[in-house]
Amino acid sequence: MRQLALFDLDHTLIPIDSDYEWGQFLCRIGAVNADEFARRNADFFAQYQAGTLDPVEYLEFALGTLAQFKRSQLDEYHAQFMHEVIQPALLPAAFDLLKKHQDQDNLIAIITATNRFVTAPIAAALGVEHLLAAEPDVDTSNNITGKLLGVPTSGVGKVIHLHDWLQRRDQQLSDFGQSYFYSDSHNDIPLLEVVTHPVATNPNAKLSAHALTRGWPQINLFDQQ
Known part of the structure; x- marks a missing residue:
């Protein structure tokens, strides 16, 4: 029976937050008002770390920023972002972990709260x-356009999106003998709780404490990078 391997992205497969870094990048190249954007971006990031972020409010801010630019301009910016910010953050430990599951012919997916524009090239x-x-x-x-389609892919929303994606494939979670989810954040506990093999990966303090009480394995991919 085939296995399912799911991965969060930010601080899990890469040692940075791609959404936050995208905002910092836009400020650095002068594409947005640096002072105002950086302030709001930092506020949202602090809320995310504290587990108090309203995902719809944040996504309206993030997507509203993207809506200020034509797609051709965004794609040009993103290519530069990939070269300057993302490529240096693609580290061997992440590729090794992915390869372990690829070699086992697992069905693999990244599931992230960050929007598709930022994360698809990553x-x-x-x-x-x-x-x-x-x-x-x-x-x-x-x-x-600046609008969000459907529910955010955060918290319990990741569970909803997972089930919807599997349903479109004419599958369900129970079809997999083993299901893995790797995440760094306590915000992902709803999805970690529904797979057979949750793995706290580079975990923050809240997730590490929760994993300890649940007996979940904890790994740190980037300690020796």
């Missing part, structure tokens, strides 16, 4: 075909 660079991410609405010219 998933491709990691060699992962399937990506479940916050979905930005686009117009007929493929420009981002």
Whole structure:
């Protein structure tokens, strides 16, 4: 029976937060008002770390920023972002972990609260075909409108998106003899609780404490990088 391997992205497969770094990148290149954007971005990031973030409010901010630019300009910015920020953060330990599951012919997916525009090229660079991410609405010219499609891919929303994705594949979680989910954050406890093999990966303090009480394994991919 085939196995399922799910991975969070930020601070799990990469040792940075791609959403936060994307905002910092836009500030650095002068694409947005640096002072105002950096302040709001930092506020949202602190809320995420504290577990108090309203995901819809944040995504409206993030997608609203993307909507200020034509898609061709966004793609140009993102190529530069990948070269300057993401490529240096793609480390051997993450590829080794993914390869372990690829060699076992597992069905592999990244499931992240960050939007698809930011994360799709990162998933491709990691060699992962399937990506479940916050979905930005686009117009007929493929420009981002600033609206979110469906529910956020955070908290219990990751469970919802997982079941919806499997249903579109005519599958369900119980079809897999073993299911893994690797995550760094206590925000992902709802999905960690429904797989057969939850793995606290580079865990924050809250997740580490929870994993200890539940007897979940804990790994740190980037300690020796």
